[in-house]
Amino acid sequence: MLKSIPLSTPVFNGNENNFSIEALDSNQISTAGKFINEFEEEIKKRIGGFEVAVTNSGTSAIHLALRLLGVGSGDEVLCQSFTFCASAIPIQYLGAKPIFVDSESTTWNICPEILEESILERIKKGKKPKAIVVVDLFGMPAKFKEINVIAAKYGIPIVEDAAEALGSAIDGKASGTFGEFGIYSFNGNKIITTGSGGALVSTDSNAIEKAKYLSVQARENYKYYLHKEIGYNYRMNNMAAAIGLAQIQNLDRKISFRRNIFENYKRLLLDIPGISTIHEPDGFYSNRWLSTFLINKLETGISIEDLRLALIKENIESRYLWNPLHLQPVFKDVPFYGGGSSEKLFGEGICLPSSENLTMTDQERIVEIIVKTLSKR
Numbered sequence: 001m002l003k004s005i006p007l008s009t010p011v012f013n014g015n016e017n018n019f020s021i022e023a024l025d026s027n028q029i030s031t032a033g034k035f036i037n038e039f040e041e042e043i044k045k046r047i048g049g050f051e052v053a054v055t056n057s058g059t060s061a062i063h064l065a066l067r068l069l070g071v072g073s074g075d076e077v078l079c080q081s082f083t084f085c086a087s088a089i090p091i092q093y094l095g096a097k098p099i100f101v102d103s104e105s106t107t108w109n110i111c112p113e114i115l116e117e118s119i120l121e122r123i124k125k126g127k128k129p130k131a132i133v134v135v136d137l138f139g140m141p142a143k144f145k146e147i148n149v150i151a152a153k154y155g156i157p158i159v160e161d162a163a164e165a166l167g168s169a170i171d172g173k174a175s176g177t178f179g180e181f182g183i184y185s186f187n188g189n190k191i192i193t194t195g196s197g198g199a200l201v202s203t204d205s206n207a208i209e210k211a212k213y214l215s216v217q218a219r220e221n222y223k224y225y226l227h228k229e230i231g232y233n234y235r236m237n238n239m240a241a242a243i244g245l246a247q248i249q250n251l252d253r254k255i256s257f258r259r260n261i262f263e264n265y266k267r268l269l270l271d272i273p274g275i276s277t278i279h280e281p282d283g284f285y286s287n288r289w290l291s292t293f294l295i296n297k298l299e300t301g302i303s304i305e306d307l308r309l310a311l312i313k314e315n316i317e318s319r320y321l322w323n324p325l326h327l328q329p330v331f332k333d334v335p336f337y338g339g340g341s342s343e344k345l346f347g348e349g350i351c352l353p354s355s356e357n358l359t360m361t362d363q364e365r366i367v368e369i370i371v372k373t374l375s376k377r
């Protein structure tokens, strides 16, 4: 049987065991315990002193961010279309309406020009958008220099969905810190994991305190159960935080392995006509969570589906890029501003195996299969 190669698996080779046992021994495995604070402190150190609330998922962190920005029934929220559904679903949880915006081809994230056009259009139609959800897809930061200028010009707050971009940066400033709120995800296949989990970050310490309160069912600090607001069961537990603390201690290593994997693919694949990838603009630093490549069908003679099937046959997992949300059946009535850029990326893009423990032999085997598939066309 051929060795199977998954797209992205977690690796636990630090203090995960020790910290988990310590959490169990302390009898604190719920939403109180020292690892929750220590994990928050460690995230805070990595992102330049922003305040942090850890949550039970990245999706819940986005929900809290939008709620804290006052997004509610009837509001409109602009959102990058080329992303995972979790970027947009919390908009609907709050009874608000998403409006999708296309990507540009340099970072694959929200296009500043189309963003500004969409803001002007919505204002003309009678409603100024209440917030903008910007995503740093596959670890590549969005064009925040331009995006922040536009957001400030119209006075619209940004939620930065950096679910995939912990450790990425622009000019040394951490991804997740470019908006009023930022979020990270620690789901099973992200660059670090707590099983499931996330974090909400902001410079606004009152807002982060409020997020912590809302994430434990808005329970008042009182002698008996007292609730004055509707909250959520969204707080991270101490067991998850124990694993998270161990994981983030190794973040730099994880990033350097993933960046190295990407460099290897680049060296082995980019000489082939019709294969291209996404490069870091000046000053941009990507954690290279997943290695992504574009396969031009006309030039290479094969589609990404041909390639995916050829890899599956050899027990190797690859994956399409995110299917743009404006193409999803569930969002068929949502307005979309754009040109075809994310549709092109979806049609040509493929994620290759990127686990930090992928060996050079594994990578050479993957590339060999790609080359063989190309020569058989």
Ligand SMILES: *Cc1c(COP(=O)(O)O)cnc(C)c1O
Pocket (backbone or CB within 6 Å): 056, 057, 058, 059, 060, 083, 084, 086, 087, 135, 161, 163, 164, 184, 185, 186, 187, 196, 197, 198
């Ligand atoms: C993973 C992910 C999320 C959601 O995170 P969960 O922790 O799975 O809820 C949100 N946005 C993007 C872009 C993601 O990749």
